[in-house]
Amino acid sequence: MLALWALIVFIPLGWTLLSSFKTSTEIFASPFSLPKTWQFGNYVDAWVTAGIGSYFLNTVVVVGSALVIVMVLGSMCAYVLARYVFPGHRVIYFLMLAGLTFPIFLAVVPLFFILKNMGLLNTLPGLIIVYVAFALPFTVFFLFSFFKALPGEIAEAAQIDGAGEWRTFFQVMLPMAKPGLASVAIFNFLGLWNQYLIPVAINTDQSHWVLSQGIVAFAGQMGYAVNFGAMFAAAIIVVVPVLIAYIVFQRQLQGSVSAGTMK
């Protein structure tokens, strides 16, 4: 049973990898055989001709900046919510909960016009800030419990030693929440790399496309004598960064699945 499932997982991926080195005719004629000659040119075609290279760059810029910003803002927000009690505390908490519960689809039309009015529609900064905003509630919830669990005496000690609020947070409290930060960062990375709906709605200028848009458009042209091998190569290019992230952080990620979803 397990072995069967492993095969069901593995075969499609192996097939994709294999096909990425074949010519279109080979893919049609013999779906299983090894490529006669390994078409490394497919990767060049995907990267250059299909524009995957430039989408890749956009994605790295957008996901990278959004990730850094959301981690900083999210941990500050979670810290305040977890450590201080003030009027409106619960209201903010429930607003965050709403952001996690409601489907993004409800927000997508007004979001389009908000960005348009701000002149951020179809720009990378616009995309970044929306990514940040929508990744925020998850980040805050996850880190909330981490900060809640940290001993308060340490913060007090830091303050007595003369550290200001900024210093207490960045030099004392934040490093202590490292395991939590790492897990959230991986989840956010996967989620943002994966994002499709937000970019297709608010980032329609082709020169600013991210990978997910690029590959869908590429696959959508299929049937017009497009290079199938290159399309499989493009799929592999999109997968490789997440594969690397996954292999490196595998233990951390699997460990935090339960912690992160048991709210």
Next chain:
Amino acid sequence: MAVFLGVPLAIYLVFVISPFAQAVYYSMTSWGGFSNSMPFVGLDNYVKLFHDDIFLIAIRNNIILVIFLPIITIILSLILATLVTVGGSSRGQIKGLKGSGFYRVISFFPYVIPAVVIGVIWAQIYDPSSGLLNGILTHLGFDGVKSFPWLGDSRTAMAASMAVIVWGFVGFYMILFIAAIKGIPAETFEAARIDGAGRFRTATTITIPLIRDTIQTAYVYMGILALDAFVYMSVLNSTGGPANSTLVMSQKLFSTAFSKSQFGLACAMGVVLAAITLIFSALVFLVNRLTGGSKDVSA
């Protein structure tokens, strides 16, 4: 501290909360988008939606998804999680089958592949003439399916699409259940074994009742995903499939808004989608509560 909370909160309010609120208002206008006139029409859009056959088909498809997708995914991942944790030899220490670590890593892998890539790959796998699936089936001797269009036939399109989503998520829930099962004390399983319970019996009378809260969480998450399903459905069948058999509300909303510029109507669809999502979550919690919840299992 004001800065700490203020900046993130401001971004959040402008880009997340305010669009949600605006959507509710827009849903009661007949706004076409690019003019400033936004005539208030009350509930007209909702009335229109529930007379729109295609939207009703989309709702039906979402409901099919929200019922079957979590059930299939959860059953499959529960079986796999059980095998990995307590499915091993029935002598000696309670443990999983051999090579469990390996299977955990492999099974989780689809979860980290971007959904669009999963869609693109599977669209090729289902391809009638050069796809992997028909290739394998004809090799196994099923010549009848030689060029069967799995995604292009209204009888199979929905099931084929569901299989793709299940493929992508089983690993994630498997890991989730593994963590929950590991939280059960080993003595409990040992006691069951001494009392003569077989593996199946152990799973149904010990494991499942003890991790039912996790199962509930999984059902809600998977259900919310099933109510969206936009990425998978739009990549596998961008037009909604043969005879709209795989069209979902989110796809209909997207085209109503961004191809037809009927923004008021699209927002009404968003509200319906949100309402169904909330009703669904409430139902799952209610059912769990009514059937005993987490109280009777602590003994």
